[in-house]
Amino acid sequence: MNCIHSGKSYVLKTKASQTGLILLFLWFVLAAQAKAQDVPVQGQKRIFFPHPMDRSWQHSIGFIATTMNQDITEEAHFRLPAIDWHVLRKLGGKFYLDGRVNVQVLQNLVSLGPRWATQVSDRISMSLGNDVAYWFGRINIAGIRTRGHGLQNYPNISVGYRFNKQILLTLRAESIMNLNVRTYAGETEVESTYKLFSGSAYSVFLEQPFAGNKSMTLGFRAMYTNYLWQTWTLFENYDRNLFFPQIIVGLIL
Amino acid sequence: MKHIAFLLLFCLFLLSCRRDFSAPVPNADWDLFFSAATRPLTSLAFQKMDGVYAVEEGAGAFGELAPAKWSYTVTGQDTTFHLSFFFGVDAAYMICEGKRLDSTILLNGYWRRLVGTQTGKVQLTIPKDSGAAFLLRPELTPGNDIYITGVYGNGNATPDFPLRFRFTRPIIRASMFEILAHRGGGRTADLLPASENSVEMLRLASRFGATGVEIDVQLTKDEVPVLFHDATLNERVVQKSGLLGPVKDYTFDQLSTLVRLTNGERIPTLRQALETIVYQTPLDFVWLDTKYNGNMQVLRDLQAEYLQKAAAINRRIEIVIGIPDKEVMANFKKLPDYQSIPSIVEYSETEAEAINARIWAPQWTLGLQDAAVDRQQAQGRRVFTWTMDIQKNISQYINEGKFNGILSNYPSLIAYTYYARQ
Numbered sequence: 087m088n089c090i091h092s093g094k095s096y097v098l099k100t101k102a103s104q105t106g107l108i109l110l111f112l113w114f115v116l117a118a119q120a121k122a123q124d125v126p127v128q129g130q131k132r133i134f135f136p137h138p139m140d141r142s143w144q145h146s147i148g149f150i151a152t153t154m155n156q157d158i159t160e161e162a163h164f165r166l167p168a169i170d171w172h173v174l175r176k177l178g179g180k181f182y183l184d185g186r187v188n189v190q191v192l193q194n195l196v197s198l199g200p201r202w203a204t205q206v207s208d209r210i211s212m213s214l215g216n217d218v219a220y221w222f223g224r225i226n227i228a229g230i231r232t233r234g235h236g237l238q239n240y241p242n243i244s245v246g247y248r249f250n251k252q253i254l255l256t257l258r259a260e261s262i263m264n265l266n267v268r269t270y271a272g273e274t275e276v277e278s279t280y281k282l283f284s285g286s287a288y289s290v291f292l293e294q295p296f297a298g299n300k301s302m303t304l305g306f307r308a309m310y311t312n313y314l315w316q317t318w319t320l321f322e323n324y325d326r327n328l329f330f331p332q333i334i335v336g337l338i339l
Numbered sequence: 340m341k342h343i344a345f346l347l348l349f350c351l352f353l354l355s356c357r358r359d360f361s362a363p364v365p366n367a368d369w370d371l372f373f374s375a376a377t378r379p380l381t382s383l384a385f386q387k388m389d390g391v392y393a394v395e396e397g398a399g400a401f402g403e404l405a406p407a408k409w410s411y412t413v414t415g416q417d418t419t420f421h422l423s424f425f426f427g428v429d430a431a432y433m434i435c436e437g438k439r440l441d442s443t444i445l446l447n448g449y450w451r452r453l454v455g456t457q458t459g460k461v462q463l464t465i466p467k468d469s470g471a472a473f474l475l476r477p478e479l480t481p482g483n484d485i486y487i488t489g490v491y492g493n494g495n496a497t498p499d500f501p502l503r504f505r506f507t508r509p510i511i512r513a514s515m516f517e518i519l520a521h522r523g524g525g526r527t528a529d530l531l532p533a534s535e536n537s538v539e540m541l542r543l544a545s546r547f548g549a550t551g552v553e554i555d556v557q558l559t560k561d562e563v564p565v566l567f568h569d570a571t572l573n574e575r576v577v578q579k580s581g582l583l584g585p586v587k588d589y590t591f592d593q594l595s596t597l598v599r600l601t602n603g604e605r606i607p608t609l610r611q612a613l614e615t616i617v618y619q620t621p622l623d624f625v626w627l628d629t630k631y632n633g634n635m636q637v638l639r640d641l642q643a644e645y646l647q648k649a650a651a652i653n654r655r656i657e658i659v660i661g662i663p664d665k666e667v668m669a670n671f672k673k674l675p676d677y678q679s680i681p682s683i684v685e686y687s688e689t690e691a692e693a694i695n696a697r698i699w700a701p702q703w704t705l706g707l708q709d710a711a712v713d714r715q716q717a718q719g720r721r722v723f724t725w726t727m728d729i730q731k732n733i734s735q736y737i738n739e740g741k742f743n744g745i746l747s748n749y750p751s752l753i754a755y756t757y758y759a760r761q
Binding site: 156157158160161163228230232271272273274276277279321322323324325326 | 454
């Protein structure tokens, strides 16, 4: 019997993402050793680095690639890319809003949440935040019209470290909370099994100057969750925190 | 501060390591059960334990009802009997072997919560005055008060959480409703004690509540039908061996010698699988899901051979060839007298009629389809649906639908819902 979600099979090893994390780690270690001009964080473009905003708006555009877990997708092993638009809006003082839109056309996610950021020392900053996300999708699979939507919450904490050479490192930990999930196959409502506290995610982001006056973000996010919204069409009911790695690349405008 | 940052990075690296899940079957070490004074239970005692039980203690973990069904596995000259309890919570089940100690019945086994990884030991007893005397009598007399009491635990820890089941009524398998286990009994990803599509899994299927199985058939390079789901060898279902690529590119000898399934088993031939099902299990339905585009005569020959062998030992069993798409249908129609070959069509209702299939099997996400089901049943055709794993939808399809069978990765959940509703 075929899995309901069939797709082209790509040989992309999940473990490769962990190798990427190791390389990223080494990159930072080496970068940290470089002695160069020390630029204060206020003069640098940033989108993930947890520091009070010094401009009204900040945007970045890029993509997120999520590798699906083979316990769910079985022989079809693939990465789901999504356009990632990220925008920050200064509210005043140490507060700002963090909004994101992930677009895959057939399924999309919008999130918005406040941040409180503070500078701990000359090089270290941190933030606390809470993002509320809404996802929705409508996909025709093997002639069956499936649709779904859900509400999520992501309380998060970030710690940032400013290296020399304008390199900003951010570590973020999030709790993944699913508040509501509704999915349908045709006219049949499919019960989705999810937990309020579905798992957690741990991320590392690097931000540094790129071409012109732009900066670039490179990130890795390790998600452990028993319900990933992007798998809603599979109607799985595992109660195990499966691993979903994400690669995040963005251009800060 | 730099040190703190590096420390945080290191912590992040540790946290981002992938966790491997497992759910090993707990040790069955219960001194009393294995003492020299115990004796085997007869199949009749197991049969009389079949029934729907009220969970009087332990309902918080397992729910309020527990249908129980007996099964057997033949190994050589030995027959092992099992009593399985099915629960409506998280596809949980218990599988126990039984013995008698004087006039007391002992049930020793394990429980598993199939949607997760939780498992643990189960040790149950039925004292003489709680039904054992009735169960041990050598005649099949109708119901009696049976109270099963005992304990369950977590993992290999000594069990100490109380359990108490009370027999409420016998179970009935009306109109031969088929509880079909996917991939021979279950998926490898569900961390069962055997790999999907293995002979070992087929022996487990009836303990999970299945009355029949669906198995995936592919042809090797030398046209040996083997059980394998994926088109290619990959780490989802086989151990690392250095062999990759399509199954059809390898001979059976190469696969048998060099490849092991996730739990260490060999890839079985269809012949080995049918031999196991017919002679070693109580399964009464086999759905051969054709996963290849090629010669179907080899499949047909094995189907006919094992139907004859089953008939020769008065074993009532159905073996049907699954037709999942138009390519396989075209190959099937090349078989002589194909309209008389037992088959199951997984897509088109019209095609099921055209080849006189015994069964039409639409995907469950197409809905209850009452009108279509009525139409097919009026023509003498049964209707199965696949692959249902979600409790709420299973309840809806069993209570409101008209299907003759349901295929699931969680046959225990289908068994619970079907037996508990009667």
